[in-house]
Amino acid sequence: MLERPGDLEARLAYAEALDAAADPLGEFIRLECRLSDGPRAEGSLRDWDRRHALFDAHQVAWVGRLAEIGAYASLQRGLVTGVEVDLDAYLEHGEEIFGRHPVRSLSIRGVRGRMDELLDSRWIGRVEYLSLHGGDPPDGRGPTDDDVAELAARIGPLDLRGLGLERNKEVGPASVRAVLDAPWAGRLEYLGLGWTSSGDEGAGLLASSDRLGDLRRLDLSASEMSASGLQALASSPTLARLGLTEFETSWNDFGPEDQARCLRSPVMARVERVHLDGRLAGDLVDALTGSETLGALGSIFIANDWGLETAAVRKLANWAGLSRVRSLTFCLTMVTDEQLGILAASPHLADLACFSLSENSITDDGVERLCRSPAWRGLTHLSIDRNTLTERSVRAILGAGWFPGLQALDLHASYDIGDAGAAALANYRGATRLRTLVLSLAGISDVGALRLAEASFVSQLWTLWLLGNEKISPAVGERLQKRLGRRVHLHRPEAGPRRAPPIA
Incomplete structure (x- = not known):
């Protein structure tokens, strides 16, 4: 192995x-x-x-x-294939890591000025996916352009298929140029430049290069790119020929009209997820619903529209292309109860599996509209976190015709769900496939926590999140953990990996 x-x-x-x-x-x-x-x-x-x-x-x-x-x-098909580790620990314990596990993906911290130590190590030839993540927030130990140049100039034993340089603001266009000149550039299927300073110059280099023949996933989010950089990428015939399945450009300095032009680009023909950042109106919603290139679209993520227009929501809900979408997210878009009702009535969302409404303007009235719709037969994951909800929403969800098929329910930061909402869940006696329940910051006390522990479905849960419910006492917390073990989360976990190494 x-x-x-x-x-x-x-x-x-x-x-x-x-x-x-x-x-x-x-x-x-x-x-x-x-x-x-x-x-x-x-x-x-x-x-x-x-x-x-x-x-x-x-x-x-x-x-x-x-x-x-x-x-x-991180595990893949039953074995550890990815690790995130500090460079010093890697150098000291590399034999133990690579001698016992079939590691293909390495996320390494602390390489600034020490790239030679990493490249001279005996295990680097085993690595197919290398992430040099800069930390979140950046810790000042991530690579610079000089470090990336040293990596790219090394001939053997590297045979990379993926390279992540995310969250390193000292990585700029020079790093892009170095990667494109590297002997392994043509084998890369993943390149992560999110939250770097690669900018328009880096975008232009990528758009004009013929060295990335195997590339399928490209992340340029928050890379200091403007409309000219996006236009260079969207009009690139070489990128269009690649057949990218992931193309992330969010959190950059361009507007809806620039995103609209990109949605019509042949580069998007095989892209599976579209992230629309900013105002969803006018040309942008028309480009989404009228694009002839989005043939592989399966996920839509709409974020940061602080005044979402009802007309845009109605046009989206009436778009037949929604029938192909399996995941739909509205984050920080101020979706209203009326707009949620329009989406709930869409004839094209019967097979939607994942629906997320994070930080919007939804109340119990909107949730009740959603739950009255019989159309959502395929729903398995529902997140209505950070909205103004009470136990009314919990009761509505439990009474929805699609609830028995739901596997994950996230009501995080719905502060007024309280013990009444916990009791409603505990009293549920119908069929359910629920495996993940998130009730962190939900205003639950000892009374509600003890009721949840006795719910008929609690034994089948993989995860019960109760983080931030400060009225749950340590004594009751101990009782919950005796009942549910590691499946219940009452306290913030220790810091974990910021990003799993990007194995294909």
């Missing part, structure tokens, strides 16, 4: 050997392989339950040592 980490047959053969030795890791590998190959349909939910139970029981044995040395692990 260490020599062939991406070989599925080798992984399954390894699982069989573990089964023969009565090692539960074998079953875990087979479950994760099966789950990664198919959708989360009815039959797979039992597999997910078993997967979570196995990991809860054995995670200390499987990844505990990595945590001890300060390495955050």
